Amino acid sequence: MSAKPPAKSLKPGGAPARRGSSRATGTREARGARGAAYDLLHSVAADNAYANLAMPGILEKARLSDRDAAFATELAYGTLRWRGLYDAILAQCVDGSIDRLDPRVLDVLRLGVHQLVSLGTPPHAAVGETVTLARQVVGDAPSRLVNAVLRRVAEGGDLPRWRDRVAPGYTTGDLAVAWSHPRWIVSALKEALATHPPDPAIANDVTADLIALLSADNDPARPTLVAKPGLFSPDELLQLPQVRPGRWSPLAGELMTGKPADLECVSGGLVGVQDEGSQLVALALANAPIEGPDRQWVDLAAGPGGKAAVLVGLAGLLGAHVTAVEPHAHRAQLVRDSLRRFPPADYSVVVADGRDALPPGSADRVLVDAPCTGLGALRRRPEARWRRTPDDLATLGPLQRDLLRSALTIVRPGGVVAYATCSPHLAETDHVIADVLAERDDVMQIDARAALPEVSHLGNGPAVRLWTHVHQTDGMFLALMKRRDPTSRSEHIHR
Ligand SMILES: C[S@@+](CC[C@H](N)C(=O)[O-])C[C@H]1O[C@@H](n2cnc3c(N)ncnc32)[C@H](O)[C@@H]1O
Incomplete structure (x- = not known):
């Protein structure tokens, strides 16, 4: 582990948002894509929402362009997936435990880390926009903390450098942090892969398999469609220009662009969405x-x-x-x-x-x-x-x-x-x-x-x-x- 980057003392917490202040709560319209991403994180944490069910409503209310809606979705989903690694990075940049942070501040910080280390957003934009979001969501004082913490994250380098610092080895704990999974899940996946190697014919490297699996969990999957037998033929499905054949199932098509619900065969109940x-x-x-x-x-x-x-x-x-x-x-x-x-x-x-x-x-x-x-x-x-x-x-x-x-x-x-x-x-x-x-x-x-x-x-x-x-x-x-x-x-x- 490297030493914590030198910086001024940054205490968790900060002034609470002013009650009823429109600056503190902001509006979705004014907050744009980053605001929509924050709203999703908030409803997942505070309301136990399912991200893929809550996001369409949030995007609709935010009235974003298609491009901004795609950015908001990537920002929110990526931040949710990589939360474990980002919290380990933030733990190096905040004095005291990140558990003592206002949960809203922590979510804003996670969004900022995702932009800095994974999306390659230029630091001035990632920090500046996230500080603006923090001001809208929680007020001025916490936004100063967000500014200082994100500058430290930016100074710490890109994702590989941070990963080397917070999870340098191959223990279950390191892999859990590096690939952002709870440790108990990494243990369970490792045990399953060791017991049932996907290719028993070759010498099995469980760690390599495990890393590939953890990494695959972090790759968003395209929607897969199924031609319901007797209702819609797989050939008809594959004639749609945005659909390409599945890998294994004779009923499958992979949707390369757009949303399933926009296809008439899906909204009409002839084709389903199914892995x-x-x-x-x-x-x-x-x-x-x-x-x-x-x-x-x-x-x-x-x-x-x-x-x-x-x-x-x-x-x-x-x-x-x-x-x-x-x-x-x-x-x-x-x-x-x-x-x-x-x-x-x-x-x-x-x-x-x-x-x-x-x-x-x-x-x-x-x-x-x-x-x-x-x-x-x-x-x-x-x-x-x-x-x-x-x-x-x-x-x-x-x-x-x-x-x-x-x-x-x-x-x-x-x-x-x-x-x-x-x-x-x-x-x-x-x-x-x-x-x-x-x-x-x-x-x-x-x-x-x-x-x-x-x-x-x-x-x-x-x-x-x-x-x-x-x-x-x-x-x-x-x-x-x-x-x-x-x-x-x-x-x-x-x-
Ligand atoms: C994994 S999901 C099934 C997915 C479904 N086969 C599909 O492909 O869409 C498991 C389902 O079991 C249902 N379930 C829970 N308890 C059950 C019970 N005691 N008897 C039958 N189903 C139950 C859940 O409500 C849930 O819908």
Whole structure:
């Protein structure tokens, strides 16, 4: 670690904003792109908002040009992602703990650091504009602190120099700071990569893999589209000039420019927005071998209905019916919206708890896309890594096991269950499968790789793990399980 840059004493805190002062609160119109970015950080911190849900409303109110709206989004999302590293940088530039700073001042400082070290904004502009923002948001005295702290950050150099100073090594702690993830998440990702190397054929460098994964989490992903089977052909999707083919899913298209909602096929419900990893999960369930009838499919945790749309489309082509179960009424409504263009006879949406929603032995194929930490989709949710805690695993684990148990009861002998998470955490994947399979002698795990279209680097099976840094998808986990059919002799067991 280098010594703290010499400078005047900078105490956290400062004069509070004048109550009711319009200078202190500012207006979104007057504050422009930086103000909109600040407003997002504030609503994420103060109102627990989801960044991608809150940002469109903030941008609309700010009435920014497209260019400024793009800048505000990059500024806000980048700052949220890189918060961990920026706080380590700020800790070197503020006397005392940054935890003692007014949270509004801390957010303004983070925005300033992002401009200085990541966006390459010239220091005079980054510091000057951020000080103006600070004055508008919190008043004059704190803006002087912001000015002095950001000058120190600017003097400290660019991102690589700062990274060398605050996180010079390769310990879990250093990697957590350098790549801006909570330490517990870095540990969990490392354990998952070490246990299931994406390419077991080559000597595995877990640290290199881990850095590539952490780095990929910080790269914003373009929206991926899915042509809902039976409603819109993938060829039609690829004819749109702004769409290029996906990497793995035959239903996918990547949106290179613009917003999905501006496409008529998306607003019209024929095409969805869905990561390719999720598309592959739905395709694998539809493709898995079963014996006997193939008429009843179940999506046991269906909201908001992305995978349900693929399943209903594929089932409809085979004359099968899909029951989508979701306990939360507002999310069940999202499922209905997602399915609205399919023939109503092809599906039902049931508002119920998946643990006791349907009769035993009533389905041929069941998907459990379990509620999870979402650690595989951090690139799509800039604030999520800071909101999740290890305690979430203690709540989710029993629910994940119960939903899988329920699915294995609902499926009939000879039918198949897919268990999926958008997390590679071993506690949400391997451990759930091992615990539940240990309770049953009529269930076998089958090779999920065989149910997928051609995808590289799928490991040794039988479960499939997609990695953001390898597959450029969300980090999905998929296990396929079959209830043994006592009348069949051709079953291959992985235990
Ligand atoms: C990972 S999301 C599913 C995503 C969905 N399959 C898709 O592709 O759009 C998990 C869902 O499970 C729902 N859920 C939570 N508890 C549940 C329960 N006890 N039974 C069924 N679903 C539940 C959540 O509300 C959430 O909508």
